Amino acid sequence: MKKIILIAALAFTVTSVNAQDTQKADAPKIYNPAADAKADITSAIKKANAEHKNVLLQIGGNWCIWCLRFNNLVTTDADLSKYLADNYIVLHVNYSPENKNEKVLASLGYPQRFGFPVFVVLDGEGNRLHTQNSGYLEEGKGHSKAKVMEFLQGWSPAALNPKSYEEKAK
Template structure:
């Protein structure tokens, strides 16, 4: 009986340690504890000062499409440069820990389009555009070309009348 108990204990110990090694560390792109209103306010002030717009990505660490989009931008120098040169970026968490309901209500409930959802604000904090990210997909993920065209179309420079004369 002692041998059986010892074998069972050994099996459970090995199984538990094997399981622990197989589990991946949780993704932590979005911060549920962040003060979304303060983050937006800071980004808007900086965007105004630098002549940029604010790119807001709403999603959560639970959202595989949100993570995939973040990784696409992070691993595509063209997209990363386009964002950094033209936008102040804010990630707003939406999860069971923090739905940021008050902030998202002020932004006209963008979650109605699913996640991730993207918003463009000007340097005064005015909502210029809400983008359903599904329209930026192609095949099995977001399209670099479509995302690039979207971002280029909403830069502060793109919306200046003098840049849009035929």
């Protein structure tokens, strides 16, 4: 009987490990460890400036389930996806053993101190406007659509434009 239980436990462990490896292999690869983050950020800033948008840096790695969950939410939810496209240039900045982008993250005020994913909002001039700890956007085993939308709206170009408030006062 002990042999049967041992064999069953071993089979379960092997199956579980294989399932996890399959999930990792099937996971989207949204971060590129070989990317030149500094050059990509410079390009995103130029594009944001030309389009009157802000830049949203999503910093994390393909190893980070919360990073993948966030990306899945904002790309599959029509409201969030549209709001991002209308207001932000989104760039995924890699943090992994292959490339920690330490100099870039230092220039952004060490956002990795909040864990991953972490979001940095830049304006069209490249000024850092905000660093967002993603833990405040979580709900259950994912992120809250309402909290994410509130975050995006709060740091959008319109929210930071003084004219938005002058017009409301009239």
